[in-house]
Amino acid sequence: MPRNLDLTSLRSFVAVAETGGVTRASGVLNLTQSAVSMQLKRLEDSVGLALLDRSGRSVALTSAGEQLLSYARRMLDLNDEAIGKMTDTAFEGDLVLGVPHDIVYPAIPQVLRRFAAEFPRIRVQLVSSFTRNLKELFARGEAHFILTTEDGCDQGGETLVRKPLVWIGAPGGSAWRERPLRLAFGNHCIFRAGAQAALDRAGVPWEMAVDTMSDRTIEATVSADLAVHAVIAGTEGPHVEVINHGGALPELTSQRINLYARPMVRSEVSDGMAGLIRQHFRMM
Numbered sequence: 001m002p003r004n005l006d007l008t009s010l011r012s013f014v015a016v017a018e019t020g021g022v023t024r025a026s027g028v029l030n031l032t033q034s035a036v037s038m039q040l041k042r043l044e045d046s047v048g049l050a051l052l053d054r055s056g057r058s059v060a061l062t063s064a065g066e067q068l069l070s071y072a073r074r075m076l077d078l079n080d081e082a083i084g085k086m087t088d089t090a091f092e093g094d095l096v097l098g099v100p101h102d103i104v105y106p107a108i109p110q111v112l113r114r115f116a117a118e119f120p121r122i123r124v125q126l127v128s129s130f131t132r133n134l135k136e137l138f139a140r141g142e143a144h145f146i147l148t149t150e151d152g153c154d155q156g157g158e159t160l161v162r163k164p165l166v167w168i169g170a171p172g173g174s175a176w177r178e179r180p181l182r183l184a185f186g187n188h189c190i191f192r193a194g195a196q197a198a199l200d201r202a203g204v205p206w207e208m209a210v211d212t213m214s215d216r217t218i219e220a221t222v223s224a225d226l227a228v229h230a231v232i233a234g235t236e237g238p239h240v241e242v243i244n245h246g247g248a249l250p251e252l253t254s255q256r257i258n259l260y261a262r263p264m265v266r267s268e269v270s271d272g273m274a275g276l277i278r279q280h281f282r283m284m
Contacts (some may be wrong), residue, residue, distance in 0.1 A: 007079055009043035010072040012036045013051065018110065021059050024283050028110075030088065033065050077117075084120030095264075098127040098134040098146035101215045103235050103257060107280035112274050119269055130188040138260055140230040143274060147281075148258045149190060149232060157258040160281040165191055166233045167250035170225035176243045182209035184218045184227035194253055195230045202250035232257070234284045255279055 003084045015025035016036065026033045044051050049066035061069065099108055110125060127137065131148040138146045151160050169176050181199065183206055185192040199206045209227035210218055223239040232255050233281055236242060243249065264270040 003046060005046065005072075006039075006042065007076065009039040009046070010139050012039040012126050013043055013065075014069065014076060016040065016052070017060060017061055017065070017185055019265055019283070028279060028284050033158040037039055040253060053277050068276065070109055074193045080117035081120065084117060092121040094123045094125060095145070095269065096125045096127060096142045096143040097273070098129065100131050100134065100147065100149050101128050103147060103149060104128060105235065106158070107284070108279075111273075111280050115186065115273055118272055122269060128167045130186070130225045131190055132188060135260075136260070141262070144164050144262050144270070145277070146260050147277070148260065150258055151200075151253070151255065153256055153258045154260075159256045159258050160278055161255050162256050163233045164254045165195070165230045166236070167245060167249050167252070168222065168240045169227055169228045169237075169243045170223050171241045173225035173243075174229050175222075175225045176245055176249060180205035180207045181249075182207055184208075184210035184212075184229045186215065186218060187213055191230045191252075191255070198250040198252055204249065227251060257284075 009058050011030070016022055017027050019025045019028060021038075021254065022036050026036045029036065040052065047064070047068070049064040049252070050062050051068060053060040053062050053065075059193060108126070112126070115122070127134070127143065129137070131150060134143065134146040134148060135154075137143045147160075149158070167176065173184060181204055183192075183195065185195070196206065210221045212218060218229055219237060219239065221227045228243065228249075229240075230252055233242070256272060259274065259281075261270065261274050
């Protein structure tokens, strides 16, 4: 007789794989850690294979786990699509979400994926820009939700998390040792002035290597080890790394990630989006 994979266990397995651990996965799924662990054990028993390598300090997938992950994602996507098509006819419309370029990853793709599963008839338009632009967009009533990176938080906003800025550079790079220190920042980046001021206070000479409107240009320059940049801890991209400078560069200030939400006719939709955003950013 054919055996069936349990979708609930598969959902826990995918969450652990995507978040890197049982603790974070339990937060995403709104389950206890023991419940997630039990579902993982049930899934491993059903396939008769170890799916997770628990020998290290962090959870890693075994080769069997890597193979199952691809199937699990497709099965869950198909399940969510079917449930959404068959049951959710109440919520239709458009929703505009504004997010600064530098905090789109890693949270926003997960937020959009889960929101689409819960509200498949709501079309989400993602606008990525600088905090100043997004706040102007929100003030004009052209966005339902925006996320911002700020020193403080304006009236009506909600601080989701406060994280330090960190210096980033090319993996194994040496640009951070050069003097004057070469910087790569966008013209409207709110981290720019603070980073320059911190260098001035520390007596570290600097010059602008890149002065651009394009995040891609900054990423290319930094990953090529031609300059350094600063980001909120936990949001660094795949082609750069946090610089372990040992005090050669000044410590930077902390930044808030804030959420601003506009009331919507359908409170269930608004609460759903806001809840997912809170959940994923507070895991950082």
